[in-house]
Amino acid sequence: MDLSCPFGLLGKEVRRRRIVLNQKQKDTLRAWFQKNPNPDLATRGLLAKELGISESQIMTWFQKHRKIQKQVEFEYCFEDSQAQGRDKPKVKEPGRSRTQFTKAQVDTLIAAFKINRFPGIVTREKLAQETGIPESRIHIWFQNRRARHPDTQQGTQATAQLPQNSQCPALKTTGQPPPSTTLPSSLSVTPAFSPPDPQSSPLDLSRGGQKQLSRTIVPQPSQVVQGRGDRPSSSVFNGHLSPVIAPALEAFHPPAPLWLPIQERCQDPSEDSGLAVQPLDGSTQAPAVNQLARKDFAFLQHWDEWFQLMLAEWVPDREYWSPGNPELQHPWQMQPLQPADLPHQADEILQ
């Protein structure tokens, strides 16, 4: 197996071409779903053959439809909570099958993983060919591997959990009003007005930190990883700053490149859940600043400097980002603010 160049696809890993199922395929899948919403690997393989699509596509379809069905069932139960029959005895499902990988197969996968933690469909299929493992199992294997083996070299940085952006699901779904100077209690974020502390900062990159902040203040992984992931999209870093400090920081130095992509992302007000950086006009800037005590600014200054340092040190995954490729131009390339700029700007504002 030639791993010298990961399939010549560095920076070009693409997702599987999206297919559109035809009516016959959909009907067949629905019929099978009625019979058994949890087909095993072999069944999915047969179905794949029959329908002329891949087994992992079958798997994806079934996953989605199990979700949909659960939603429907939930709604049904909610509406008809008095109805009987909801407690129909559950048929004991057969135990999960567990693929037993050989050592050689695992070695191959590990080797590939070392080169590329996010293999695209082409890579996965090549691996499938070489190992004889179904592509969908390889996909799962990589998911598990990523979860259990964080990238010690750059992974923690590459998957840096940054402050949540405007699309924070937790807040989006709960429809939290835009916080002004306080955080929703549900947000497990480092108290805003404490000095940046590498051990407990909002950018705590440790795995524990990620877990703790899961679905609260951290961006969804797909926002960080997918954005630079196997799609060479121009999608920008859309992480946002703490709802507390972002507006204030922006008020302090609006032209700072750090904030630009964030604003760009939030130009559509409909996308803005309130946590995003608000575009500040002249009339809103002053109150934003005035609401902050000077001691708060001291924190902001520290936080900003610290954040800039983090940015400056961060080296994006080479696979997904290439400085020479404008297609993959990454917003993190932005020149970090010079820390020396901060006191200067702060003085201007505080005078």
Added chain:
DNA sequence: TTACTAACCTATTCAACGT
């Protein structure tokens, strides 16, 4: 342009299996 949805992600949990 917009709605739909396949493809993909992480985080978490379940469970098979070897020790």
Added chain:
DNA sequence: ACGTTGAATAGGTTAGTAA
């Protein structure tokens, strides 16, 4: 019993395609 790890699920985003 416990650790490892394959599999499944929940809850998201992204982006291609059809209407």
